[in-house]
Amino acid sequence: MAAIDLDTLRRTVQHNCDVSDARHARDASICTYLLRMRAQYRWAHGRALADPLPGDEVGAWIEAQERRWARLAGKDYRPLPLGGPVDPFDIETANRRLAATGLAYAAGVGVGGKPSFLLAELDAAEAREGLRILRLGREHARDVAGAPAMTRSGYVFLRREQIRAMVWDELGLAGRRPAATPMARAAAAAGSGDALATLAEAQEELALLHELGEAAAGRLLGPGWEAHLAALAGTPAEHVLRAVRDLLADCLRVLPVLIGDRRPLHLHLYAARLEGPRRTLFARFEAAYRRWLADPGDWRPLHEAAAAGRAHWLATARGLLAEPASALASHLRGPAALAALRLPAPQPSAPPPPTSL
Known part of the structure; x- marks a missing residue:
């Protein structure tokens, strides 16, 4: 099996994320959409949760993303380059080939039929009730859906970055x-x-x-x-x-x-x-x-x-x-x-x- 180029893999997963967003991201309500896009901007630019976001820059970034999506909506999802092509929904094969890299891969179809893809660092793994529990840390490629956890094909994925951000937002609301x-x-x-x-x-x-x-x-x-x-x-x-x-x-x-x-x-x-x-x-x-x-x-x-x-x-x-x-x-x-x-x-x-x- 050929060596895995992690940067090419990251760009491939992000392409699939962007194609999914191009087709489905605006299916959400305008409020949910804007909240998700602000969260995606924060992730893409490496902003800490406590950092205030520049409204004008976020707005310009959203407009640029939407123009990019217009070019991507008709594109296909790409196979994952993992020592040979792997179907982007085949999480079992993907994670088996990623076993020595310290990374984990998640994919599935969520609310509204929106496909979701994720490449992240693997913090910990365990087995429970016949399922493989993967606790994920830093995320390297992701779409805007932002589900904090999901179960797919015998795996449970727990997204620690998403969970922490969700709690942070709710604490801010609770304070008001x-x-x-x-x-x-x-x-x-x-x-x-x-x-x-x-x-x-x-x-x-x-x-x-x-x-x-x-x-x-x-x-x-x-x-x-x-x-x-x-x-x-x-x-x-x-x-x-x-x-x-x-x-x-x-x-x-x-x-x-x-x-x-x-x-x-x-x-x-x-x-x-x-x-x-x-x-x-x-x-x-x-x-x-x-x-x-x-x-x-x-x-x-x-x-x-x-x-x-x-x-x-x-x-x-x-x-x-x-x-x-x-x-x-x-x-x-x-x-x-x-x-x-x-x-x-x-x-x-x-x-x-x-x-x-």
């Missing part, structure tokens, strides 16, 4: 909001040391638990679920299906560990990250979290919420899987669709009638 928020509580629970490092480590553990839950959910649901997601890519129904599976994964792995080990810091972080459709759907957790805040020694409401969630989200997912994707595309849209799938908090029991004497 009222103190009584889950992220503010997480920051307080982190103590007086390096809060960013403490919270990033906790978030990395949450991300790993979630990906293990995703793998467990995949075994329960079978390949038909991924086929449904592919058929519904780019539709509101895709986001509903992803939210349902995310919640099933959390109730299979994340919440049982946090509750069983009694981890307040991680629980606050989980509550802070429960957003969008997942928050709407899992009203039972919101109620249990509030009850736990009122009595931190009583973890029973959270345990009951996780148990109810496991049963509810598995049944819900299997019910959705039984319907044709075309039917889901037509009715899984809008608030009414979420309301129909929601796991509400239990209603308090009515007080018994007064006893007559």
Whole structure:
């Protein structure tokens, strides 16, 4: 096998990232798009998280990227030069050939059908629940999607740069909001040391638990679920299906560990990250979290919420899987669709009638 030219490999992976961005990056909302592009500018220019970004320069860079994308949108993805051509989605072969380089490679298809590629330094590797866990450090080539973790083909990739940046941004938002928020509580629970490092480590553990839950959910649901997601890519129904599976994964792995080990810091972080459709759907957790805040020694409401969630989200997912994707595309849209799938908090029991004497 020929020697690997790491610079040529980096440029090839970045080309594939840029082609994917040219085709899909602007599918996101304008707010999400701009946030991702600012993060990509920071990475491309080696700016520290605390460095203020020059607005005019960022704007000019985005315009230049968009002009470049216009030339790339019709280009093909290139095979990876790894001692011979390797398909850019063949992560098993790619990582086997990279084994002696200290690098790792990730690829897959994410939200909206957007392909994603990554070349990064390998900080650590381990095996867990039949999966290979790769903890990634400095990133050498990446697209704008920025998922902090992903599971593909028996691998779990944990992107430490992305996790740290995500926590940094959320800490900044927490500092501008009222103190009584889950992220503010997480920051307080982190103590007086390096809060960013403490919270990033906790978030990395949450991300790993979630990906293990995703793998467990995949075994329960079978390949038909991924086929449904592919058929519904780019539709509101895709986001509903992803939210349902995310919640099933959390109730299979994340919440049982946090509750069983009694981890307040991680629980606050989980509550802070429960957003969008997942928050709407899992009203039972919101109620249990509030009850736990009122009595931190009583973890029973959270345990009951996780148990109810496991049963509810598995049944819900299997019910959705039984319907044709075309039917889901037509009715899984809008608030009414979420309301129909929601796991509400239990209603308090009515007080018994007064006893007559």
